[in-house]
């Protein structure tokens with residue numbers, strides 16, 4: 001079964017200013033493309049995980065499968081600065097129904113291959129089931145190293161369930177680390193106590209998860225981050241867009257009543273990108289079906305733009 005699909009040529013399009021100056025370029029004009037998921041040995045591999053089966057299994061609102069191409073379109077019309085020329089689009093892994101586990105395996109393998117070839121990986125999900133696949137791919141690429149997972153999210157996503165969902169990725173990663181007798185390092189920043197049961201909170205305590213609640217984000221996120229980074233060899237950053245307030249980010253399955261505004265998230269994201277330890281990043285849970293005039297997609301694309309810019 002070939003789960004990989006190349007990106008349709010009409011996705012990377014935008015306003016053409018190139019007659020004004022040779023460097024008046026937008027991202028759709030500088031993004032490199034690879035029809036096969038072949039690492040080039042440098043730069044950032046962009047991979048879409050077109051999947052919402054995990055959200056469906058987690059009783060959420062489906063629609064995130066359409067997010068990778070919506071994000072590409074929004075990103076494509078943004079100005080391309082030097083750093084953005086390092087992006088290579090490798091296409092989408094497309095997931096249909098029960099094939100979720102096979103698709104997660106395909107993403108993990110592609111991530112490991114890219115990382116071992118010297119590329120960093122930027123994945124556009126998909127529901128948060130993306131993170132089990134992306135995180136496992138990073139862990140496999142760096143055995144014996146301390147890979148720290150930093151999740152910006154209203155939710156802990158440490159659920160017990162009989163199969164993988166968008167609510168289980170960090171529990172799956174914790175079990176995977178335990179199987180390999182490897183330490184599990186997980187920080188969840190922006191988490192809402194009101195959106196996670198006591199059972200999940202207890203599970204976070206059992207797994208020694210570093211937490212910063214949404215209410216404390218402004219005061220605590222940067223100092224906690226410094227300590228988290230100091231213990232890391234490599235970092236995997238996963239951004240669940242439902243960490244932001246519903247007013248800023250309506251385009252998710254589970255919008256946040258309070259949330260952490262993008263203005264407060266960005267200094268944290270910048271610090272992680274500039275740490276020299278960031279190997280992998282993703283943006284998950286964008287659901288274009290609940291967007292308002294493309295505003296959520298634009299904000300998500302701006303986060304991706306900043307990540308590529310600061311990561312250089």
Ligand SMILES: N=CN[C@@H](CCC(=O)O)C(=O)O
Nearest residue numbers: 058060128155157166167254
């Ligand atoms: N990705 C995870 N999502 C949340 C969904 C919560 C909700 O639907 O209210 C979780 O499982 O906790």
Ligand SMILES: [Mn+2]
Nearest residue numbers: 154155240242
């Ligand atoms: Mn969430």
Ligand SMILES: [Mn+2]
Nearest residue numbers: 128153157240
């Ligand atoms: Mn999540």
